[in-house]
Amino acid sequence: MAKTYSNKINKIRSFALALIFVGFIIMYGGIFFKESPIVMLIFISLGMLALMFSMVVYFLIGMLSTKAVVVNCPNCEKPTKILGRVDMCMYCREPLTLDPNLEGKEFDENYNKKSSTTQNKA
Numbered sequence: 001m002a003k004t005y006s007n008k009i010n011k012i013r014s015f016a017l018a019l020i021f022v023g024f025i026i027m028y029g030g031i032f033f034k035e036s037p038i039v040m041l042i043f044i045s046l047g048m049l050a051l052m053f054s055m056v057v058y059f060l061i062g063m064l065s066t067k068a069v070v071v072n073c074p075n076c077e078k079p080t081k082i083l084g085r086v087d088m089c090m091y092c093r094e095p096l097t098l099d100p101n102l103e104g105k106e107f108d109e110n111y112n113k114k115s116s117t118t119q120n121k122a
């Protein structure tokens with residue numbers, strides 16, 4: 001359990017969600033500077049910027065999702081999206097690859113670890 005991998009789309013999505021929270025927190029911080037409208041304005045515009053950036057990230061996720069390949073996970077049999085050549089299942093974090101050449105390479109160690117743990121579960 002030293003390394004935890006997650007699905008790329010899920011990872012980007014949680015990053016965008018975190019940005020929204022950060023944006024709101026920054027804007028909320030502006031309330032404490034009611035006396036100086038300029039500082040408050042800076043806080044609010046920074047918060048807006050974070051919110052806009054998160055929207056851009058969400059837009060990118062949408063773009064990436066169209067490129068992602070939907071496959072049925074061999075482990076949990078749910079449809080999941082693969083981004084890039086190697087990715088994880090969104091639900092059970094089973095390592096999945098689209099490139100058969102990669103199966104024995106880059107992902108070798110993790111694949112062995114994960115498959116042994118999932119075998120124990122099942």
Ligand SMILES: [Zn+2]
Nearest residue numbers: 073076089092
């Ligand atoms: Zn799965």
